[in-house]
Amino acid sequence: MMAGMTETPHPLYDRHAETLDRALTAITERGYWSAYPESPSPRVYGETAAADGKAAFEAYLGGDFPLDQAGDGTTVTTEASPFGVPLDVRYPHAGADQLVDAATAALPAWRDAGPKARAGVCLEILDRLHRNIFELANAVQFTSGQAFVMAFQAGGAHALDRALEAVAYAYAEMSRHPGTAGWEKAAGKGDPLRMTKTFHVVPRGVALVIGCNTFPTWNSYPGLFASLVTGNPVVVKPHPRAVLPLAITVRYARQVLAEAGFDPNLVQLAPEAAGEKLASTLALHPAVRIVDFTGSTEYGDWLESNARQAAVYTEKAGLNTVVIDSTDDFAGLCRNLGFTLTLYSGQMCTTSQNLLIPRDGIETDQGHKTFDEVAAGIAGAVAKLTADPARGVELTGAIVNDGVLERLDEVTKVGEPVLESRTVEHPSFPGAVVRTPTVVKLDAGDTATYAREWFGPISFAIATDSTAHSLRVLRETVGEKGALTAAVYSTDEAVLDAAEAAAVDAGVHLSCNLTGGVFVNQSAAFSDFHGSGANPAANSALTDGAYVANRFRIVQSRRHA
Amino acid sequence: MMAGMTETPHPLYDRHAETLDRALTAITERGYWSAYPESPSPRVYGETAAADGKAAFEAYLGGDFPLDQAGDGTTVTTEASPFGVPLDVRYPHAGADQLVDAATAALPAWRDAGPKARAGVCLEILDRLHRNIFELANAVQFTSGQAFVMAFQAGGAHALDRALEAVAYAYAEMSRHPGTAGWEKAAGKGDPLRMTKTFHVVPRGVALVIGCNTFPTWNSYPGLFASLVTGNPVVVKPHPRAVLPLAITVRYARQVLAEAGFDPNLVQLAPEAAGEKLASTLALHPAVRIVDFTGSTEYGDWLESNARQAAVYTEKAGLNTVVIDSTDDFAGLCRNLGFTLTLYSGQMCTTSQNLLIPRDGIETDQGHKTFDEVAAGIAGAVAKLTADPARGVELTGAIVNDGVLERLDEVTKVGEPVLESRTVEHPSFPGAVVRTPTVVKLDAGDTATYAREWFGPISFAIATDSTAHSLRVLRETVGEKGALTAAVYSTDEAVLDAAEAAAVDAGVHLSCNLTGGVFVNQSAAFSDFHGSGANPAANSALTDGAYVANRFRIVQSRRHA
Structure with missing residues (x-):
């Protein structure tokens, strides 16, 4: 038998078998699990x-x-x-x-x-x-x-x-296959055919x-x-x-x-x-x-x-999109999206860019909110998170490279700002390049502007004719340009279902009514898939069966037993 | 919930669940199993x-x-x-x-x-x-x-x-994933975060x-x-x-x-x-x-x-290759390979083409056999199977198209025939185009001839310097041009191991010492993989995980529970 045909146990496998087994269970259940504590606390x-x-x-x-x-x-x-x-x-x-x-x-x-x-x-x-x-x-x-x-x-x-x-x-x-398998097939009145197969x-x-x-x-x-x-x-x-x-x-x-x-x-x-x-x-x-x-x-x-x-x-790249139809927690909506737009100055492949809001406004737990009020609510949440430089920079971090700065400059020319980007002096690192997020008003007709990715702390409050129109925009722009994330806010089950249907058609993962401690730009390993491979933003998901199955091949040999 | 999110049982699934379950077991075990009887007998x-x-x-x-x-x-x-x-x-x-x-x-x-x-x-x-x-x-x-x-x-x-x-x-x-999963993550002193995820x-x-x-x-x-x-x-x-x-x-x-x-x-x-x-x-x-x-x-x-x-x-296409080193059943070797070359006039993507034989001959249970005797033994088995037209055509069938006839003509010019192709009159179908297989002698130096596919009833008995040389030829030609099958005949475990190592390197499935009722050109569903995807003959296997995993994607949605 050639080396490696019969797998001998390996001490490092034995050392980590329990973790691997738990991970194998996690990927089939896709509930909450984590192997590495996320808190940097000294207690951990x-x-x-x-x-x-x-x-x-x-x-x-x-x-x-x-x-x-x-x-x-x-x-x-x-x-x-x-x-x-x-x-x-x-x-x-x-x-x-x-x-x-x-x-x-x-x-x-x-x-x-x-x-x-x-x-x-x-x-x-x-x-x-x-x-x-x-x-x-x-x-x-x-x-x-x-x-x-x-x-x-x-x-x-x-x-x-x-x-x-x-x-x-x-x-x-x-x-999923054994390393070796026996194969025995009846052969008329003679002895059965017997083979040993190695994979x-x-x-x-x-x-x-x-x-x-x-x-x-x-x-x-x-x-x-x-x-x-x-x-x-x-x-x-x-x-x-x-x-x-x-x-x-x-x-x-x-x-x-x-x-x-x-x-x-x-x-x-x-x-x-x-x-x-x-x-x-x-x-x-x-x-x-x-x-x-x-x-x-x-x-x-x-x-x-x-x-x-x-x-x-x-x-x-992609066009991460949020459809805002209605909410029973307007403050939560604004806080949640505000955090998403602020975190790492929006420099995540999962940060929302296009916020689709009916131009006639939406119904909320605080009564009707106009388009401008919705945009201002989200922008206000961003402003609040970044008001204090010392606390703000712990969310925004710094600007990764000059490309982001150039886009921040360019975006001032494309629409009316709801919130302008500010330069912030980092309290600990005087050389840090820090900018707060900007939110810019656009109309659904401005596809030339919002149907491309503006990577960085840039998002658009986009006025649409209706939620149905917003879903059409999601379907079309994400279908054509891709997205890693999508979100919807609605108190209407029919709208949530329609958004889910649109997300399935466009092949983008959808988060519904996030108003608390889960954010559309964050995905949890072992439970959330990152990317779908079903739209132009990615040709694969991190991580699923398709992501791994073609990284190796099975080569078999067979001998009479 | 949108249609299809909760899967309802389907009567056709229920009707066939047992067969599907058995098939699911078979693909993990990869032993012998078949769902559809292969005998056309009236008793079945x-x-x-x-x-x-x-x-x-x-x-x-x-x-x-x-x-x-x-x-x-x-x-x-x-x-x-x-x-x-x-x-x-x-x-x-x-x-x-x-x-x-x-x-x-x-x-x-x-x-x-x-x-x-x-x-x-x-x-x-x-x-x-x-x-x-x-x-x-x-x-x-x-x-x-x-x-x-x-x-x-x-x-x-x-x-x-x-x-x-x-x-x-x-x-x-x-x-492999559930249709829906619950996700619950502790969140400090507050209520845990709870989401329901749909895949x-x-x-x-x-x-x-x-x-x-x-x-x-x-x-x-x-x-x-x-x-x-x-x-x-x-x-x-x-x-x-x-x-x-x-x-x-x-x-x-x-x-x-x-x-x-x-x-x-x-x-x-x-x-x-x-x-x-x-x-x-x-x-x-x-x-x-x-x-x-x-x-x-x-x-x-x-x-x-x-x-x-x-x-x-x-x-x-590919270059299906046989390495002949030695055998304890020379008659079985000849019968087995003779059948492979004859079946459907060699018009299978798995039929062996290049038979690599040391020019000094091989050791067998019938004593030493020269290169010519080995080639003649295999050719003789073909000749025997096709001698009687009525029985022969039940193996050879007919020639699928003119391209095969053209190659049969062309191959007469490239080397000395051990066995010439004959035109046979089909006893039942006078219009049938029937040709028996030809075996042509070549030298290992004739790569320009044998390093391309001659699809049809054409194989080459190729003289090499040694079995080690044969394995080098396998590794190089299959590595470069691909193959769906390879075989080795040897009584020496070290040679079998070396052949397996070469097959793994070249990414081709190997059959060892087939002398009975299993043939290199036949693969059994649920046990043998057909093609490996690891050499140029195919970019995938029929069938494995990689063959199916990228035919769909997972799109998820998540909502607070």
Whole structure:
């Protein structure tokens, strides 16, 4: 029998079997579950964890990043913190061929180790990252511009949950068949035909993960771990402005791999020099057979069209839409949407952009509200959350890059502001670029303006003829341009049903009447799907069966028993 | 709640639940199971079944095919039987837009019916087809050129098994999450956050199935039923020379759909006129979101490159390879391979083409055999099976089209024949085009000849330097050009292991030491995977999780509980 045909137990699998089992249950139930506590409280993580993590982060600054990975001898330094903090980390650079060759060499032993060993190693990597979650959170904060608590949660605990979710889906998929099966078929009067069949889980090849600026870990981990656990070596190409969180990730992954006796080149960092186009070179490399990407529609479409040798999973731009019909909690509606628009200055792929409101206003628990009153209510909630700079910046964080600033400038020319964006001085980081959200009034006829994504703290209060008209706009714009989220507010069951029908037709996830502590821009791992793959905003969901099933193939052999 | 959110039981689901459950077990165990008896014996199917089926088939000939499907008023007649039997069936023709529009209109109610109802209807369709299996078998025989028993088995029972297997995988995939889930998360000292989440199974859109000439049902059913059961209306575009088997399939599918209260346009026939290129027009239609294709590498590659709006599943050409190292049953080896090369005149996508034999010969239970003796032994088995025309044609059937004849002519120029192809007069069908297989000697250096597919009764006995060399040739040629099957004969466990390692590297399914009643060109539904998707011969397997998971998406909605 060739190596790997009979899977031997692996100590790391045994160590994490209970967590994996719980995750496997969670993905079938899709109720609430989380493996990694989201509270950065010392009661959860210990008194020294926060300071230790901050110190570990700071130790990287201005130095050569400690990565035991072969390179071409040069380093790259491309980050610029939205908080204005000098980072100046030097990352070892390698060329595409060098990376792909090293990954290719690492593949066979990893493939032959089998699903259990790979799952054990992946869960150990997640555990190692979790032990260093404060270090990771600092790195996410200072590269993405997220405020600390958000960086800890979205960039740390939730990212780890999404990674574990991907591992669970992939493990379930790899283990839905036995490793070997007996086959016995009656054959007339003679002896039955008897065969033994072996089913090998075979990875596609080298996997490439292309990270984004805003969520370097959360958006990269599902693809990274889905590919890795299914046997594919992974090359991690971070966004040039958000390298550190993934460099730390790769560092700990390589540590665990080496400790477990595997080639650390199963996970490699591929930082790119300015103008190098390393992502594109890697994506077109014949040995690269999987690409995961989060970012612009333009580049995602380019990857889908050109990286033909690979399975390409993309999350791109969209038009997140809210249909406001009526509410029995107007204050809650305004608070809830206000928070959504304010969080991370709206720089989430899930932040609502288009708020569709009947021009004749809506009925609420506070009586009839005109269109302007609804828009002002939501804008007022934003204004309140951002009024005090010290408290405001803990929600807004900082502006991730100049593209957002340019759009904030451009949007002043397209419509009447309900709320203007303000420049805020960050109390702790004088170099931070902070802007509060703007809300701009538009008419449903202004499709040229609102039927494109304005990524950043920009949303539109759009006057429609009626809720039916709003639903038509949702159906058409989301159907054509895509969206990751949609929401509806209504006291009328028929409207909620119509909104759900429109969301199903447009292929977008819908949240109904959120007025409390759940927000349309947040999705919970193990319960909410992120993206549907059913509209142009993404060609896949993070995470479901389709996201993992094509990252490996089954190759069988059969012999007479 | 919108229609379809809460799935009501469906009588057809109840009727077939036991079969579906058994199929769901079979795909996890992958041992022997079959739902549809493969023996055409009157003891199984009743005394009159064969005659009734033949009569039903003959009733179609020379007439308008009875299909209750809107068309453009024209008919097409494109078939020419390999058995020389006049068919002259006129099929109602429709244009691409008409087909796609009708399919699109049928989608919402089918989607909203939910997985259970769709599975029930699909299993009822399979049951209806099974009741008419002799009619189907005759249609497959006289369009594909398969002999009757093979047409009954591969074109009837096994095709139905593969269809059921696809339904089972798809049903498992659709039902891995609950339709609704409760979610409750602690929220500090306040009430917990409580949501109810609904997960809708949403089809991709219109599905297109492009059939092939040789296996009109077997190769089309998995895609047809995988798409249909996941909610996608299916347009069935048969090969112009093998329309009838799929016309019969569509006819019964539409009957069942209409009886169950669904729009029969969920399954439509799209026969194409000569030179019309309807397949390409349909494949590029923006509303067509899934394409399943079996056929040439050239057209499969074209579809993959151009039908960018769709998920494209292709099975193309390959270089099925046998590595002959040694054997303890030389007679069995020759009989087994002789049967494989003879069955349906080698016109199977799984028939071995390249027989790699060390030029110094091999060790066997009959002592050392030279290269020529091995080649002659296999060729002799073919000659024996085809010596008597009456018995031979029941194995070989007839030649499917002129392309095969052209290759038979061409191959006489490329190497020395071990066995020449003969023209045989069919005892029952004087117009049948029958050719026996040829085996041609080549050297491992003749890659220009054997590193392309010679579809038809053509195989090569290729002299290599050693078994290690043979394995290198397998790895290289299959890695580059693909294959659906590989086989090895060896008494040495180390060679078997090395062959398995090479097969895993090349991504091809391997059969070891087949000397009895199991043949490398045959795969058993529910146990053997057909194609791996891991080499260029196919981008997917029939059938596995990856084959079904991306035919639908999950769209969720969530509300406070």
